[in-house]
Amino acid sequence: MSAIALERPRARAVAVRRAVARATLFLLVLAGLWGLWEGYRWLWMREHWSWPFLVDDTSMPHLHKIFAALWAHARPGDVGPRLITILVKAAAFTAKEAAVGFALGAVLGFALGVVLAHFRVLQRGFLPWVVASQTVPILVVAPMVVVWLNPKLPTRFQDWGAVAVIAAYLTFFPVTINTIRGLQSADRRALELMRSYAAGNWRILWKLRVPAALPYIFAALKVSATASVVGAIIGELPSSIQDGLGGQIINYSQYYTTQPTGLWATNVIAAALGISFFLVVLIAERIVVRRAPENVA
Amino acid sequence: MTVVQIKDLTKRFGETTALQGIDLEIEPGEFVSLIGPSGCGKSTLLRIIGDLIEPTSGSSTVNGKPARQARIDRDYGIVFQDAVLYDWRTVAKNIALPLELARWDRRRRAAKVREMVDLVELTGFENHYPWQLSGGMQQRVSIARALSFDPALLLMDEPFGALDEMTRERMNMELLRIWEASGSTVVFVTHSISEAAFLSTRVVVMSPRPGRISGVISIDLPQPRTATTREEPHFFELVTEVREALHLGHDMERTPA
């Protein structure tokens, strides 16, 4: 006990040092990427290289101009909201669709995985169709979902509900695949142990198979987290929803030749949204998965 | 009542005959070791007693019940060569697993876990995760888990096989202490002649191809066994007896049928 007590301050110091190292690394990588962008831009413009594309202020604006555009007012003149305000609002709207879609997809994906893992016959019959569902381009599926679903949705869910379903469509697949794999990853001896306790299938599922599958499931959720944001943005396009990032992307691509920083700024916010979804899953994993660090997928 | 009763038992895996004509009776409070060369069917026999696999023919009963019923009644606890702890559960939670499955309530569970942690001398490590423990500590957790629901029978398949000699001898002493304290019956698989002689009340020697019992040796060393037991001349005599029985089994295999 005393040994453990003595360890604690040292452990905290190590944790702090590790956090500082990580933050420094992040900043270094950020600076490096910034330098690459600006260096590439400078070189290609000086040499007038046109491969793979001509570099100018339209195709690759200065990064600081992109961030400046975020703080500038969206419309000409010093009036009206700043671009960042508009984009953050749009991101919040898209985040709602993506989050609901993600939750829906994760739950359905998990449930489907559990069923398919349990019934081998179903797995053989169904899995090819699950795979096939993902080979259909989302751009084809999205308008269909909107057309089919929207009339049936209660007003509260009108429009954005259909988008959430599209996001769920992109979310469930990795979760299903990894749930199946994870549930079957339970140690053979651990299963025998359960048999020796005369545990039924249901309790084996919750006490052994699901905990054993969690690292696999979280690996899938990380993929799905970003996919659900992409799904939500793409889903907004055919449903002609104006309130989300998809609407802003359509808007600023129309002005790209005159005001390229607007579209780039929208990209930055969309990426930030994807990253924050990813981080939420990462934090959830840290809390939920109690494993030797090297065993966490 | 006889704890384990095996009658004319045979187990085949396809072409291989893992066990043939096994007869064995184990009385309450006995400590029986199964010893024999690799592949002679020790694990298979243990797993049949525990109804983890089914015999091809013959019968196996535990506490007078068919093996399957005994398993359902949780009449035995099992310990494998590696501890098979659940990585996501703490020491306390690992020990509590069979109690959760037996639907003990929280308070009873906590009290029992505390008792078990004391028994295997892991006090202070209740909230550690398995990967934070040494191999010997992990194995003690797995023994505590097997004993937590007071099974009449403890099945152990080379529980100390992965440990170094020193740790192993210490674990031997602890196991004897636990066995005496709990009054349970133990079936213990091992590769080590001296371990078998030191721990057991009876050593069952097995020989391979097909796996069968080639000798049974009563170990009449006084109880309780202590560190000095290993230095007594009679201990050496018994070790020699077991070794010769093992070689005899081996020779039997060589003689053409």
Ligand SMILES: Nc1ncnc2c1ncn2[C@@H]1O[C@H](COP(=O)(O)OP(=O)(O)OP(=O)(O)O)[C@@H](O)[C@H]1O
């Ligand atoms: N599931 C199985 N399928 C096929 N053959 C098996 C199976 N389990 C065991 N056997 C065979 O049965 C025989 C006995 O195996 P068993 O594991 O019981 O040996 P053992 O005495 O425990 O050996 P060891 O000391 O190496 O653990 C071996 O020949 C093995 O190949």
Ligand SMILES: [Mg+2]
């Ligand atoms: Mg074995």
